[in-house]
Each structure stands twice: as structure tokens, then as C-alpha cells.
Amino acid sequence: MTEKNLIVDKDKCVSCGLCVKDCIAYALELDENKKPRFSNGGENRCIQCQHCLAVCPVGAISILNKKPQDSDPVWEQNPNAIFNLIKSRRSIRHYKPENLDEQTMQKLKDMLNWTPTGCNFHKLHFAFVEDKEVMDKIRTHVNTKLIKILTEGLVSKIKTKFSHYKNALLKGEDVIFRGAPHMVVVSAPINAPCVNIDPVIALSYFELYAHSLGVGTCWCGFAHICMQFFPELARQMKVPEGYKIVYVMLFGKPDVKYSRTTQPEPFESVTIDSFNPQKISLTEKIKHFFVNTIR
Ligand SMILES: Cc1cc2nc3c(=O)[nH]c(=O)nc-3n(C[C@H](O)[C@H](O)[C@H](O)COP(=O)(O)O)c2cc1C
Known part of the structure; x- marks a missing residue:
């Protein structure tokens, strides 16, 4: 170009x-x-x-x-404020049954343009459900379908995945969408250099910015599974030809307030303080290849 x-x-x-x-x-x-x-x-x-x-x-x-x-000027940042934002973000599973105001919705959408993508391949696709009534229709469709699969369907991947939630679904609980009034579904071109990473980065930025605006979010693996298994649902997300749905995030005004941060167990972290490359056996090479490139 x-x-x-x-x-x-x-x-x-x-x-x-x-x-x-x-x-x-x-x-x-x-x-x-x-x-x-x-x-x-x-x-x-x-x-x-x-x-x-x-x-x-x-x-x-x-x-x-x-x-x-x-362009905007670059400000000095307050690391303590940013760290507190990170620590105080929670997965929100209780939402006020109302739409966000238009300005807040617009701010969230606008921010997404600044998320980085591999090779600056700037072609992500975001499908926003902006009206709670549409979200309610999606909820009803998915929950009804899941109940049918869990009660009548043959053994299948989706039946196994959601078997723990059969009773909750039968009681009418919105196990998948948690009563959220909104959802954003992110897709990327299947030929994008970082097809599975870019959408996740975008949603990571989205959830932190949302939290700073008083908007709650929840990563939604369950909704993603439903997008994968229910093509009629995915089709409604207006995903362009040649794109794949990579992830889903719920959001809306939280109906829960957290008074303090959590205290997560630390992840494993090591320091690499020397470098002495050694000969690698063929078996190890094959294992390395499978673990690091195929999966
Ligand atoms: C990739 C991913 C998928 C998730 N999927 C779901 C989900 O489908 N439903 C749900 O209620 N929470 C989901 N969560 C939220 C996690 O359960 C949550 O992040 C974890 O319990 C820690 O809680 P916190 O986010 O409040 O710190 C997901 C989180 C991530 C990162």
C-alpha cells in the first residue's frame, strides 16, 4: 500500500x-x-x-x-492509581438491569482504537450489544437451547461442558450471561499475525478502562463456547467473512460493590541470570515443537 x-x-x-x-x-x-x-x-x-x-x-x-x-499530549501517570485500578478490578456477575448511558458506551468504544495489535494489523471487529432488550433475547435463546441439550440431547461436548450448571439453568439462573445488559464480541481476521492474541489484549484494556468509568465487566468463556457451538448466535454478531470470534466480554453497571482488593496467590516467576545453551536431544526438540507451536 x-x-x-x-x-x-x-x-x-x-x-x-x-x-x-x-x-x-x-x-x-x-x-x-x-x-x-x-x-x-x-x-x-x-x-x-x-x-x-x-x-x-x-x-x-x-x-x-x-x-x-x-494528538493528545502525554501525561505523567500515577503508578499507585494504576496499580489500584488493576487490583480492584473484579469479575462482575451482578448487574443493574439498565443500559449504560450513551456517552459512557461511546467512550468505551473509542478507547478500543488504541489497543495494540501484532504488526499493527489494525483490523479487529467488535460487535456490541448495546440494548438490554436484545441481550435478553440472546439470554432466552441460549438458556432455552442449553436446557434442551442438557435434558434431551445426546452426549456432546457442550453437554459435558455445562452439565454442572443443569440445575441452575433449570431454576432460570442466567449462568452464561450473568444478567449483564451488554456484551462485546471480538473477532479477528483468521490470517491476522496474532489472531488469538489481539482480541484478548483489546478486552484487557477494555475491562480496565471500563472499571475506571465505574462499569463492571466479566470475561465470558461460557458465551464464547456458545458462540462456537451455536452458529445462529454467532451469525447475529455480524462477523465479517474470513474472521473468527475470539472472545466475549459482558459489561454493564455493577450491582455489587467490593470494599477491598483480593490477595491472590503469586504466580510462579523466575529470574534468568545466566545463559549457557546446551545440546538438545531429538526427543526434546520434538516435544518442544509440539508444546510451543502446535497447542
Ligand atoms: C479467559 C477468562 C474466561 C472467563 N470466563 C468466565 C465465565 O464464562 N463466566 C464467569 O462467570 N467468569 C468467567 N471468568 C472470570 C474468572 O472466573 C475470574 O477472573 C476469576 O475467578 C478471578 O476473579 P476476579 O476476576 O474477580 O479477580 C473468566 C475469566 C477469564 C480470564
């Missing part, structure tokens, strides 16, 4: 070369007057990350029709 439209304000440019240094694609070089320009083939290599626009200390670079004056 060409026409990346690199425009350098040569009066402002101080020839520091930071744009060239920070370009992952080696797409830029300094010309004979020490001003940035596309290197040979650079325009095609450019991954549209806009680092050149962002790093320029004097705002001399516009690219992709984006001008530096339209």
Missing part, C-alpha cells in the same frame, strides 16, 4: 533523527539536508504505527493525513 502521505514541516524539524531511529519498518531515512523522508521502498514497508508522528519532539511530522496537533 502506498500514499502514506508523509509530510515534514521542514522549518520545525530539528534533524534529530528520532523518527528514523524509532521506525520499526526501516521506512524512513534522513535526506541530504537531514530531514526525514521515506527510504527506498519505505512507503510500502510502513506499518502505519505513527511512531514518527508521536516521537517527534517538535511536532514536525504528519503522516496518513494525521497532524501532530490533533
Whole structure:
């Protein structure tokens, strides 16, 4: 793709070369007057990350029709506030039975544009259920279908997965969607370099930003399973051709308040303090391949 439209304000440019240094694609070089320009083939290599626009200390670079004056300044962050945000986020399974206001919904949607994707492959697809009434229809459809499978269906993967929840479902509990008024379903092109990772990053950003706005979220593996097994449900998410649904998150105004953070058990963490590569046996090589690439 060409026409990346690199425009350098040569009066402002101080020839520091930071744009060239920070370009992952080696797409830029300094010309004979020490001003940035596309290197040979650079325009095609450019991954549209806009680092050149962002790093320029004097705002001399516009690219992709984006001008530096339209970017936000970068603030100093408060690490304690951010750590508290992370620690105090909870999976919310009790929601007020009402829609979020439009501005909050819009803020959540807008934020998603800033989540990173592998190779800056900026083609995620987000399907938002913004109206609780639509969510109620989805809930009824899925719960009715699951009850039928659990009570009448033959042995199947989905029957096994949800067998623990048969009684709760029969009692009318919304085991899958937890009464959430909203849901976002994220899909990515099957040929995206990081098809299974990008949507998860987007939802991780989403849940933290939502929490900062007083909006509760819950990762929903159960809803994802339903998307996988019930094509008529997935079809309603308007997923483009060639995309796969990667994950689902419930959200809405929480109807539960947590007074303190939890105290999780630490994960295993090691320090690598030396490097002595050793010969690897063929068996180990095969095992390594299967564990790290196939699964
Ligand atoms: C990938 C993933 C899938 C999850 N799926 C569900 C789910 O289907 N239903 C649910 O109620 N919670 C689900 N959870 C929430 C976890 O149970 C929850 O994160 C965990 O119990 C820790 O609680 P906390 O998130 O409040 O710290 C999921 C969490 C993750 C990360």
C-alpha cells in the first residue's frame, strides 16, 4: 500500500533523527539536508504505527493525513492509581438491569482504537450489544437451547461442558450471561499475525478502562463456547467473512460493590541470570515443537 502521505514541516524539524531511529519498518531515512523522508521502498514497508508522528519532539511530522496537533499530549501517570485500578478490578456477575448511558458506551468504544495489535494489523471487529432488550433475547435463546441439550440431547461436548450448571439453568439462573445488559464480541481476521492474541489484549484494556468509568465487566468463556457451538448466535454478531470470534466480554453497571482488593496467590516467576545453551536431544526438540507451536 502506498500514499502514506508523509509530510515534514521542514522549518520545525530539528534533524534529530528520532523518527528514523524509532521506525520499526526501516521506512524512513534522513535526506541530504537531514530531514526525514521515506527510504527506498519505505512507503510500502510502513506499518502505519505513527511512531514518527508521536516521537517527534517538535511536532514536525504528519503522516496518513494525521497532524501532530490533533494528538493528545502525554501525561505523567500515577503508578499507585494504576496499580489500584488493576487490583480492584473484579469479575462482575451482578448487574443493574439498565443500559449504560450513551456517552459512557461511546467512550468505551473509542478507547478500543488504541489497543495494540501484532504488526499493527489494525483490523479487529467488535460487535456490541448495546440494548438490554436484545441481550435478553440472546439470554432466552441460549438458556432455552442449553436446557434442551442438557435434558434431551445426546452426549456432546457442550453437554459435558455445562452439565454442572443443569440445575441452575433449570431454576432460570442466567449462568452464561450473568444478567449483564451488554456484551462485546471480538473477532479477528483468521490470517491476522496474532489472531488469538489481539482480541484478548483489546478486552484487557477494555475491562480496565471500563472499571475506571465505574462499569463492571466479566470475561465470558461460557458465551464464547456458545458462540462456537451455536452458529445462529454467532451469525447475529455480524462477523465479517474470513474472521473468527475470539472472545466475549459482558459489561454493564455493577450491582455489587467490593470494599477491598483480593490477595491472590503469586504466580510462579523466575529470574534468568545466566545463559549457557546446551545440546538438545531429538526427543526434546520434538516435544518442544509440539508444546510451543502446535497447542
Ligand atoms: C479467559 C477468562 C474466561 C472467563 N470466563 C468466565 C465465565 O464464562 N463466566 C464467569 O462467570 N467468569 C468467567 N471468568 C472470570 C474468572 O472466573 C475470574 O477472573 C476469576 O475467578 C478471578 O476473579 P476476579 O476476576 O474477580 O479477580 C473468566 C475469566 C477469564 C480470564
